[in-house]
Amino acid sequence: MAASGGAAAQEASAVARGEYVFRAAGGCSCHTDVRRGGAFLAGGRGLETPFGTFYSPNITSDAETGIGGWSVDDFIRAMTEGVAPDGSHYFPVFPYTSFTGMSRGDLADLKAYLDSAPPVRRPNRAHDVTPPFGWRFTVGPWKWLFFERRRFRPDPDRPATWNRGAYLVTALAHCGECHTPRGLLGNLDTAFRFAGVKRGPEGQLAPNITPHKTTGIGRWSAGDIATLLKTGLRPDFDDVQGLMAEAIDNGFRYLTDEDRAAIAEYVLSLPPIDNLIEPDVKPPKSGFE
Numbered sequence: 001m002a003a004s005g006g007a008a009a010q011e012a013s014a015v016a017r018g019e020y021v022f023r024a025a026g027g028c029s030c031h032t033d034v035r036r037g038g039a040f041l042a043g044g045r046g047l048e049t050p051f052g053t054f055y056s057p058n059i060t061s062d063a064e065t066g067i068g069g070w071s072v073d074d075f076i077r078a079m080t081e082g083v084a085p086d087g088s089h090y091f092p093v094f095p096y097t098s099f100t101g102m103s104r105g106d107l108a109d110l111k112a113y114l115d116s117a118p119p120v121r122r123p124n125r126a127h128d129v130t131p132p133f134g135w136r137f138t139v140g141p142w143k144w145l146f147f148e149r150r151r152f153r154p155d156p157d158r159p160a161t162w163n164r165g166a167y168l169v170t171a172l173a174h175c176g177e178c179h180t181p182r183g184l185l186g187n188l189d190t191a192f193r194f195a196g197v198k199r200g201p202e203g204q205l206a207p208n209i210t211p212h213k214t215t216g217i218g219r220w221s222a223g224d225i226a227t228l229l230k231t232g233l234r235p236d237f238d239d240v241q242g243l244m245a246e247a248i249d250n251g252f253r254y255l256t257d258e259d260r261a262a263i264a265e266y267v268l269s270l271p272p273i274d275n276l277i278e279p280d281v282k283p284p285k286s287g288f289e
């Protein structure tokens with residue numbers, strides 16, 4: 001009994017660590033169809049993009065319609081290489097372009113956590129995307145052009161807190177997938193990393209989060225960023241909406257203060273990019289300019 005008790009304890013701690021990884025990834029909100037009352041992680045949420053609507057798949061532990069039948073290696077391959085167990089490619093709407101940086105340990109823990117969540121039977125829905133973007137065989141060449149499998153490597157010249165922040169922002173929390181504009185083929189425009197998108201995922205405006213003084217968040221302190229990630233409140237006490245609010249509610253607010261501070265440290269160290277992202281309907285002009 002002692003041995004199996006030990007194994008169970010190990011499993012329990014993998015699940016607990018995996019839950020933390022899950023939170024740091026923003027709670028995988030895209031896989032729960034909140035608007036239509038869908039079950040937790042059972043997919044079916046429509047993600048509107050300029051190429052059409054992608055429906056997120058079921059990632060519950062159901063063996064048949066979810067990913068419960070996958071091995072840890074299947075899961076790691078999907079997350080870091082964008083390849084399904086049957087060898088087909090995933091569309092880059094699934095941010096494996098960021099998750100590729102995740103460590104094997106974090107991925108294995110995340111799989112343990114997902115396996116521990118309730119299975120839900122819900123077959124996946126086909127994407128509704130305009131050709132040629134909906135043709136899966138085009139993803140191979142796309143990856144050749146725009147995807148590099150690269151695990152996160154810490155920068156030895158930077159403090160540990162900065163490196164932790166860099167890992168969280170670029171790999172796990174995949175902040176750039178929403179905050180970086182995309183080129184005509186859906187590739188992240190690396191010259192404008194984190195510099196904001198007018199019509200990002202689900203058509204929402206994702207602001208410039210580089211520390212540019214006037215067009216980004218250069219006037220925010222590290223504490224302001226950490227507070228936003230904990231409470232959803234901006235320094236002007238306005239609260240964030242949409243996908244960011246979901247990522248905070250389901251994810252970032254559960255992180256340790258140290259991790260939120262590390263994210264802020266990294267974000268404020270980014271090169272400032274002058275990129276004004278204006279909403280379509282401008283609020284009435286205030287007196288100061």
Ligand code: HEC
Pocket residue numbers: 026168169173174175176177178179200201204205206207208209216217225228234239240241242243244245247263267
């Ligand atoms: C799933 C998409 C998504 C992800 C992932 C995401 N964001 Fe956001 N973020 C948004 C959207 C959309 C908004 C705008 C919300 C609004 O207008 O109310 C936003 C707003 C913000 C703001 C407020 C900026 C301002 O000028 O008011 C900050 C700061 C921010 N995000 C930082 C981050 C960081 C740091 C991460 C990663 C830890 C991250 N975001 C991950 C979509 C995302």
